[in-house]
Amino acid sequence: MTRRYQFLSLVFATLVPFATQAQSTPTYSWANLPKIAQPTFRKDTISILSYGARPDGVTLNTKSINTAIAACSQKGGGVVVVPGGLWMTGPIELKSNVNLHLNKSALLLFTPDKSQYALVEGVYEGKRAARNQSPISGTNLENIAITGQGIVDGNGDVWRAVNKGQLTENQWKAKVTSGGVLKDDGTTWYPSEQFKKVSTESRSMLLSSEKPLSSFEDMKDFLRPNLVVLTSCKKVLLEGVTFQNSAAWCMHPLMCQDLTIRNVTTKNPEYAQNGDGMDIESCKNFLIEGCTLDVGDDAICIKSGKDEEGRKRGMPTENGIIRNNTVYNGHGGFVVGSEMSGGARYIFVSNCTFMGTDKGLRFKSVRGRGGVVEHIYAKDIFMKDIGGEAIFFDLYYFVKFATDGQRDERPVVNEGTPVFRDMKFENIVCNGAKKGVFIRGLPEMAVKNITMEKMVLEADKGVELIDASGIRFTNVRLITKSTKPVILVDNSSNLTFDTIQYDPQASLLFSVLGERSQNIQVKNTDVAKAKTKAEFSKGALEKNLILSSIK
Template sequence: MNKTQFVVRVALATLASFPTLAQSPVAYSWTNLPKIAQPVFRKDTISVLAYGAKPDGVTLNTKSINAAISACSQKGGGVVLVPSGIWMTGPIELKSNVNLHLKKSATLLFTTDKNQYALVEGVYEGKRAARNQSPISGINLTNVAITGQGIVDGNGDVWRAVNKGQLTDSQWQEKVASGGVLKDDGKVWYPSEQFKRATTENRSMLLAAGKAPQDFADMKDFLRPNLLVLTGCKKVLLEGVTFQNSPAWCLHPLMCQDLTIRNVTTKNPEYAHNGDGMDIESCKNFLIEGCTLDVGDDAICIKSGKDEEGRKRGMPTENGIIRNNIVYNGHGGFVVGSEMSGGARYIFVSNCTFMGTDKGLRFKSVRGRGGVVEHIYAKDIFMKDIAQEAIFFDMYYFVKFATDGERDERPVINEGTPVFRNMKFENIVCNGATKGVFIRGLPEMPIKNIEMDNLVLQADKGVELIDASDIRLTHTQLITKETKPVILVDNSHNLTFDAVQYDANTNLLFSITGERSQAIRVSHTDLTKAKTKAEFTKGAAEKQLIISQ
């Protein structure tokens, strides 16, 4: 087996260290947070200069850098030093007990020569797939790190397609002049004819039975790599470094244990397709703190495999601490899904700031995924200028509804039914969003047992609850532009609204619709400020709104 292959099957060797969803993990809490073991390295230092590397931005240093890493590991480990300079290189393979340390002003710049990246078996959105070898990778390692104050640059622009509308006129002209080909309508730039053909023919990169990576050679240019992929590793540290300009996802720890990402910056252009910042997939015991993200897709994202393949892997992402991070551009500040078929649990998010992300706290899935997502806790989250929803749950990810707008309401529960439950969000401030809270579950499996306490949400719209149950909204201020209604309830039950404040002269406080809307309790809330307290449609019964003081 080629040592550079991103062999997903390495998970089998470590599967025993991950409890299945049927087992009961430690009941972590804010006073009993998960413990993350840290790697330890010898102080012995090897410079890549000693192996012939040159920081001139021209010399291809792949062999030199990998030789230094291998020699360090074989001697028992230590530090491989990358001094200041621009170090052009092809794929780098990390080794156990090695800390790759980038000095300030050191840049690892990955070559635009795609022939340097072998076709390998990897993972694409939770499933086995043919990929180009990642610029940085490691498999089944123990004690491994990338530290320092340098930059890792994936040269991603040569890999990515881009829509004309995502660039300024001058940027588009520069892109066209750089080479590549255009879509027939002239509105999309592709890196190559091969990329264009694979896209327009909707070619799959998935490794079905009997398929090998080399079978995809005619679409190699389309198989964009993630910048860094660590598979089945233990005691991993990423600290201080800037990871930027990735061809696809930036950081992808897969089936790792005891992972720390500290004071890292991830940067991808806003137009970067699949330009996620961090995708923590099927990992156990992890800490993400002090990081800054400005990316083209989800920022900090929790995943655990996709559909049947993810369920068979059976590795939840669990026991995580995410704190003191800042997210600028991104499709979500903290995200779970949509590939979460192995589940996620006991994740604690605190003291994070989201500035201008599409969404804030984002949870997404769809029928067929399966998986259980529970025990997610967030507190002290501060958001500004959120383009869409501040708190968002949707079980219809990428689903096109029927032309009449009705949802598919077949009450079928099976192994592909996603379950999202048992979460608490507290001390959340959002200054600007289209919606404060949006929760949409499935008729057969509502989003359930979500507690939200001490929220101040300034948004165009307030709260929408669709196919949800056991939702508690307490001590919350809703400052909304639209006041008809402030709170929409659609086929949801066992809801509690306690000490909710809203704007004076509101036209309609509650719109309650659907015969499954039941047991809606309102307390310690001044209803006199609303011109109309509530309206009931589509079978909703007025008696189901229970008011007390």
């Protein structure tokens, strides 16, 4: 080996580790939170009035608003102002370096005329799909914003179906008389005959080489648009505005970087199918703070693509801060999944209040998704009147269970196996839920290494762990109506229960099931208060429940 070759080899060996390290994801913590770059704008201001817009609620202002935005961008950017008034419009396309600012009392109302919305290639639950053009959209932009104190209304009721049972009698009568058609049995209202036909036939909206965009014209009315879709944009700010009444998801930033959503209000009816509040998908460096959500589906939701398509994209949602938010109605306060095939990591959730949501902290996936969800941290979360579980993990999302033990079949772990691991939740308080904590992993891939400490959970039932490993509870108070058992362990291992308080009249503290339930440590907990400390069944062995340091 020549000296020159030795020298080059040494240089290469020295530089490669540094290059690899530079490209890796930084390790964040509460003391070292991600930094999110903010957009900045020139002070130049343009009013949409200067381009012929009229606030009479009748004039279609699509051209005037889009021309104002384009002119502002071409001049180097600035602020496009929407003054107070009722502005009817079709789809709006944002441009780089423009802040679309809605003054107080400005109502941007999107037209119910669906012919104004072009059929476009979009994304549905992480996959390429035919959609109607979103009311507000932008692609490959930089330095953009929607700010102010006005309202953006997607006129979503003209787009979506609704079941009779979701409305009051008077609401149902009003819906029927508004037009549309009914399902043959009279239980569902559809916006149109085309919508009804497609819905009852369960036709797919996904694009493929065999199904190009042009083949979806006969189901256009069924393809509900998300209200705000921003794709591959950098330095994005949504601040102060109320976004409401979306046909499908309300806000959908996709593959964006440096995203801030601040002091935004998001409203959708409780019956709004897919009426999510915010779906942050495959985004890097984001901040959601001071927002209020009252929606028909998941409130603040983390996604990163679905199944093989999401894994090929390979863009995790990462480096996020979610703080000081309030959620009223919603299927979950903070949600990860189920389309998380690209993964999610380093997300910090704090000082949030959930009142009346179906679930609190919600994590969901299923076999075939793949993806790794890790380094999720939540603290100072306060919940009231949760419909289901305060803390919820389920890797059997939308799976119907057989009653003959089929769930225990263990397929080979592969790229389609979802992984949820390495998280910490602290200072969690819940007043009212069906269950305090529910974790259900897969037999072949347990939910792993979750630490929960300093929690007070008042619920019908306490804790249920199925196919979980490395779960640690410290300083947890369980106030439960059902005390048989307070804690259920099913085929779960390496568990620690340290300083647990529970109802002193509990009839059964632990129910342990399954031969894979092993190494269950109970520390600093007075197990003698319960009438029965533990029961074992389905192959579980008493020796695997280890009681130590009993007070």
